[in-house]
Structures are given as structure tokens and as C-alpha cells.
Amino acid sequence: MVIMSAFRNDDGSFNFVFWDRTFSSTLFIEDPGRLFNKYILNPKVAWNEWFSKDEVLGETWYIIEGVDHGIILNSIIIAVFTTIISLIIGISLALFMAKRDFRGKQLVSMLILIPLIIPPFVGGMGFWQMFGQTGLINTEILMPYFGVRFIIKGLAAIIFVEAFHYYTLVYLNVYSSLSNIDPSLEEQAKNMGAKGFTLMRTVTLPLAMPGIAAGGILTFILAIEDLGTPIVFAARGDNQAKKTMTYYIFSNLTNTNPNSVNIVPPITAVISSILLFIAILGFIFIRKYVSMRSYSMLGKGRAGKVSRPRPSRLEYFIFYPTFLIIFLLSVISHIGVLYLAFNTTTTFPPDWGSENFDYVFSSTHDVVPFIINTIQYSLISLVVVLIFGTMAAYAISRVEFKGKALFDTLITIPIAIPGVVVGLGYIVLFSDSFNYNVMAWFGVESDFRFTFDPFIYPVLLLIASYAVRKFPFAVRSIFAGLQQTSVALEEASYNLGASRSKTIKSITLPLISLNIAAGGLIALVYTLAEVSTTLIIVFQAKYGTITWTMGTQQTSRLGVFAALGVLLMAVQIISLVISNLLLKNRTEAMTGI
Structure with a gap:
């Protein structure tokens, strides 16, 4: 029904006029020529738009914001970058957790799942409280001790919140696939001389592809359809947060007229149809790869326990600091929300209470x-x-x-x-x-x-x-x-x-x-x-x-x-x-x- 509304005129006839308006408007998609010129011919310009430094009232502000490329492209950019970051973090953690045995592993496995425990809006609210222009990190740490503000907003803020929430879904799927791989396949590869990165690239990761694909596409779908995070940032004056497909659909419902031929505004229906098409495409991709899981389970039921080596000193040195940073960035939103919930004042230091x-x-x-x-x-x-x-x-x-x-x-x-x-x-x-x-x-x-x-x-x-x-x-x-x-x-x-x-x-x-x-x-x-x-x-x-x-x-x-x-x-x-x-x-x- 939504797709039909995207083709229906006010007089009840059907054509592609609203689709033409959507794809020809820079409100929805930036001109391809400008994109090519910016990112291919002059990448330094694009870099300076994403990352900038300003002097405001004698203060030094470092800003990561993102660039408005139109409502449709903005949503795709958010989903793509969220997926890439989630894949890097999720795969890395899954590989280490599945292939190494170390002290504190049970605790680490529980801590990895904490980002799952974050209701809608909470991630954005907590992030804004900590990393916003007047957030605690800026007002109470960076400004007093370093004289700078580090501000993340716009598309970059949405990507940050989503990536450090959804990487857990990638971890769960990849860890499950790695656990189901027949150990004898890796043992045979080792006997033939493969080891280290070569073993991971040629044997382990290909066998885990069903889980990687499922986690990646699931993250992409959830990121592109997220509405809660853009609403939080938009309510705080972030104009880029308003330039996403889900927020556009939500904000345009004020024009909904139950007595009109088109109950839903046609352009809104077009954006919804595009969002649906992208999500369904991702789902089909998931089903294709998840159906391939069985080939990596040939060793199920084998006798004996799989041997997992303990990490080397170098691996310990790399893993623990890296995981600590990831964990702290993941729970920054939780800390911000807890601070807001139990603080009864708007100033610092806080006045704790249950008000x-x-x-x-x-x-x-x-x-x-x-x-x-x-x-x-x-x-x-x-x-x-x-x-x-x-x-x-x-x-x-x-x-x-x-x-x-x-x-x-x-x-x-x-x-x-x-x-x-x-x-x-x-x-x-x-x-x-x-x-x-x-x-x-x-x-x-x-x-x-x-x-x-x-x-x-x-x-x-x-x-x-x-x-x-x-x-x-x-x-x-x-x-x-x-x-x-x-x-x-x-x-x-x-x-x-x-x-x-x-x-x-x-x-x-x-x-x-x-x-x-x-x-x-x-x-x-x-x-x-x-x-x-x-x-x-x-x-x-x-x-x-x-x-x-x-x-x-x-x-x-x-x-x-x-x-x-x-x-x-x-x-x-x-x-x-x-x-x-x-x-x-x-x-x-x-x-x-």
C-alpha cells in the first residue's frame, strides 16, 4: 500500500512524477558530479568538511560532524559506516574470543554484551550528555585541563552511537560461526604450512562468512531504519540528524490527512519505498548466506576437546587496552543516561537523588x-x-x-x-x-x-x-x-x-x-x-x-x-x-x- 501511494497523484491517477522529483532534488540526493569532484578529485575538501577546527570565543573546538549529501545518501552513509565499524570491532573480538583461552574470558564475554542493553533514545541521550557541546567530557575534563572542546555531532554522532551498539550483533553471529567450524580444517591447513594471518585469511574467515554476512547485513538494516537516535539529536538542534530517511518520514506525518486521496504525502511514500527496498535487499542477502552455514559444521560431534592456545604477551598487550577502549566507548551512553537519571540538578557537581x-x-x-x-x-x-x-x-x-x-x-x-x-x-x-x-x-x-x-x-x-x-x-x-x-x-x-x-x-x-x-x-x-x-x-x-x-x-x-x-x-x-x-x-x- 505504501508503494502504491508513491505512484498515486492527487487525482487518483498513477505515474512516476514523485519519483522523478525525489531523485532530481538535492534535498534527497546530492548531485553526483559534486560528489565525484569532492571525494575523488578533491578529497582534502571532503576531509575538512568531516573534520574541522574552530576558534569560538577564545576556545579551540575540534569538530567531527559529517556532510549533508541529501536525505537518501545520508541514511546510506550512516548505515555503511556503522556496518564497517561494527564489522571491524565485532570480527576482531570474535576471533580472539573463539581462538584463545585466557583468564577473565568469561567476564570479557559478558562485558561484550553490555551494548545490547540500551533502549531506544537512551544511546543518543547518554552520548549527548557526555560528548555534546556542553557535555560532561567537554565542560568538566577537556576545557578545564586542556582548554579544548571535542565535539561529535551530525552524521558522525549517529554513526558513533549506532556502531558501538550494533557491533555486538556482529560479534554474536561471527562467534557462533567460528565455534561451528570443524577444527580439523584449520589443523590440515596448519600441517600444509598456513599460519597466522594467512590461515585466518584463507581458511578461518571464509568458513565464518555466513556469520559475518548475517551480522553485517543485520547491522546495516537496523542502522538505516533507526529512528530513535536521529530524533534525540534533532531535538537538540542538530540539523544533519533531521536529514535522514526515517526522520523525514516521521516529521512529515504532521501533513497526514485522513480525508485526502493520498493519506500519506506521496514524497514520504517514495522515501518509505526506497527504505523498504534497501532493507528487503539486505534481508535476501542474509538468507542466502545463512543458508550456507551447514558446510562449516562437519566436525560437530567429534570426540575430544578443541585445544585453544593461550595468548602471547604481545597479544595480551594489544587485546586488553584495545578492549578497554572499546568497552568505555560502548558504555559512555549508559554512563550519560545514569548520570541524567540520578542527577537532580542541571549543574556540576551533581546532586544525586531519586527525584x-x-x-x-x-x-x-x-x-x-x-x-x-x-x-x-x-x-x-x-x-x-x-x-x-x-x-x-x-x-x-x-x-x-x-x-x-x-x-x-x-x-x-x-x-x-x-x-x-x-x-x-x-x-x-x-x-x-x-x-x-x-x-x-x-x-x-x-x-x-x-x-x-x-x-x-x-x-x-x-x-x-x-x-x-x-x-x-x-x-x-x-x-x-x-x-x-x-x-x-x-x-x-x-x-x-x-x-x-x-x-x-x-x-x-x-x-x-x-x-x-x-x-x-x-x-x-x-x-x-x-x-x-x-x-x-x-x-x-x-x-x-x-x-x-x-x-x-x-x-x-x-x-x-x-x-x-x-x-x-x-x-x-x-x-x-x-x-x-x-x-x-x-x-x-x-x-x-
Whole structure:
């Protein structure tokens, strides 16, 4: 429906006029000739635009900002650089963790996962608090002791926040692939003289390519569809943050008219279609490489324990300082948010207290309804996810039918569809739909309406979108449990006269109950933190969620929003720890692919 809106004129006819306007406007794509001249013929000019030095009021400012190349190219640049940085960090950590055995390895493996524990908006808010123009690092460290300010903003700030959040996804996928490689293949290569970098380049990395490709493309998709980070920086006057596809779509919803032939502005629909096309292309790439994983598992079940050497002194010297720097840069946002949440003043030194948390839970303020809405929507969608996720996983694992591969793809594809596109599609499809006040039939006053019209009552659409978009995480977790459950147990039940339904109820479900619980927890974590679909569909505050109020009221009390972010972080920590213990580090369930 969104794609159709991209071709529809105000009179209802169809043509390519809006696509032509999009690709011919420098608002969306900078002139290719200027790009060639800047980056190929005069690269020094491009360098000076990304990295600059200014003298402001007697202060020396070092600024990393990025360059505005148009809304479409900006988003692609953010996604590409985020992916490159994430791949470098994720692959390096995965190689060392998978191939070396050292003291403190268990602690390091837990610390690597900390960047996963960061709800929407929190990364941007924490980063701004630490590295912004008036951030703590500039005002309390660099200026007093060195007389300079180091400012990261614009595209560079978004890339920084996303890269040091998403590299963990690359690490998880690559580490999983490295762990599944048959050790005898590397041993044979060593016997033939390959070692060090040659062994890694010619044997190890090619065998780990499925995990590298999956982690890289997943990072690219998540980076290009990220809405929370641009909103945070845009609310603080960063104009480059407004020049991304997701922010453009979000900000243009103020022009949405439910009575118009084009409910969604056509140019907005064009940008959404481009975003969808890029994400789907990435998803297809993932599926191609993930399907190749089996060739690297030939050694599964071999006897004996794989020998991993201890690092040399040089490797220790390189790894620990490097990891410490990566870790500190990864948690800088967490530190910033904790500082905002527990600090009751806007000056330094801080005045620690629980005032922001008291405000959140106070009945005299309007925050509690958003918390209640979030919990209600998430729990209802969780029930839907677990019921249909269990059915889908069972069908994939235990039933043979035509189109099974297509069915598996359709189950996973919601991960690749950007939330803003899902939201716009719902608006186009369900606006001005049926509208029934069901409770009035029974003489009960209630806001509940049986309608999918987001302008009237968006709750049903929200629950549906949460269930559909988080469905793959539960399916992968439950499917993993079914893979580890022998079919012979179910066959024995059939031989004793039990029906399929009784066997599933008495044998299968109890055996995979931990996987169902873990999959539910993962889906719940992502649902509680859902941003893009919520911001697109909800037009009335009374139906808003925690992320909705954080996204639409960024100029209000930052300490309160930081407190909400800390609460979401606490929920994520508890859920991820439990699911990690239950699933024993099953990467597929954590990433959904």
C-alpha cells in the first residue's frame, strides 16, 4: 500500500512524477558530479568538511560532524559506516574470543554484551550528555585541563552511537560461526604450512562468512531504519540528524490527512519505498548466506576437546587496552543516561537523588498511563506471539509440506521491514475503516473501539504490529528447542496410541517450555522498546507508550526520560540474562535469523 501511494497523484491517477522529483532534488540526493569532484578529485575538501577546527570565543573546538549529501545518501552513509565499524570491532573480538583461552574470558564475554542493553533514545541521550557541546567530557575534563572542546555531532554522532551498539550483533553471529567450524580444517591447513594471518585469511574467515554476512547485513538494516537516535539529536538542534530517511518520514506525518486521496504525502511514500527496498535487499542477502552455514559444521560431534592456545604477551598487550577502549566507548551512553537519571540538578557537581524516578511513578503526573499502556500492549502481543510462534516453529520443524522454505522466509521477513514502513502501510490500509463502539452495546462506557483506524483507536494495530515484528524472535527460539528434542520421543507416544494433539500437549510442549519462555522474554524485551511503529501509528497521547512519550516530548524533562530509559535497561538486563541462560547463547534466537 505504501508503494502504491508513491505512484498515486492527487487525482487518483498513477505515474512516476514523485519519483522523478525525489531523485532530481538535492534535498534527497546530492548531485553526483559534486560528489565525484569532492571525494575523488578533491578529497582534502571532503576531509575538512568531516573534520574541522574552530576558534569560538577564545576556545579551540575540534569538530567531527559529517556532510549533508541529501536525505537518501545520508541514511546510506550512516548505515555503511556503522556496518564497517561494527564489522571491524565485532570480527576482531570474535576471533580472539573463539581462538584463545585466557583468564577473565568469561567476564570479557559478558562485558561484550553490555551494548545490547540500551533502549531506544537512551544511546543518543547518554552520548549527548557526555560528548555534546556542553557535555560532561567537554565542560568538566577537556576545557578545564586542556582548554579544548571535542565535539561529535551530525552524521558522525549517529554513526558513533549506532556502531558501538550494533557491533555486538556482529560479534554474536561471527562467534557462533567460528565455534561451528570443524577444527580439523584449520589443523590440515596448519600441517600444509598456513599460519597466522594467512590461515585466518584463507581458511578461518571464509568458513565464518555466513556469520559475518548475517551480522553485517543485520547491522546495516537496523542502522538505516533507526529512528530513535536521529530524533534525540534533532531535538537538540542538530540539523544533519533531521536529514535522514526515517526522520523525514516521521516529521512529515504532521501533513497526514485522513480525508485526502493520498493519506500519506506521496514524497514520504517514495522515501518509505526506497527504505523498504534497501532493507528487503539486505534481508535476501542474509538468507542466502545463512543458508550456507551447514558446510562449516562437519566436525560437530567429534570426540575430544578443541585445544585453544593461550595468548602471547604481545597479544595480551594489544587485546586488553584495545578492549578497554572499546568497552568505555560502548558504555559512555549508559554512563550519560545514569548520570541524567540520578542527577537532580542541571549543574556540576551533581546532586544525586531519586527525584526523577519519584516523578515517573507519581500519580500526580502523566507518566504512569504511558507505562500501563506499554505493559498492556506488550503482554497482549506476547500472548499472540507465543501461540502463533509455537505453531509456526512446530510446522517448520516437524511437518513436511510444499512451500516450506517460502513459509520460513515469510516468518522471518518482518525483521527486515522498517517499522516506519509498517506504520505507514497500516495508515494507508486501515484509515477510515470500520468503527464500532462494542462496549456501548452492553451499556458500558469505554474508550475501546473495534476499529483498525489509527486516527481513532490505534491500539489493535499497535498490538498487531508488535506481534508481527517480534514474531521471528520467538519462532527461532522455539525452533531451536525443537531441533534439540528427539523426534523419537514423539514417535514413541504415537506408537502407544496417543494422538498428535495429546503428544504435543504432554510430550513436546513440556520439553521445549524453557525455549518458549526464553523466546517470549526476547520478544517482550524488543516489544517494550519498540519505537518506529509506535511513533508512526499513535496520534493521540492517551494511547501513547513509554517510547512514544520519549520520542514526541524530547524537549521536556530529560531526567525523567533518562529514568524511564534506566527502567527499560533494567528490564532488558533481567530478560536477556534469563533468556541467555535458558538458550545457552543461541545466536539465532537473539537476532531472529
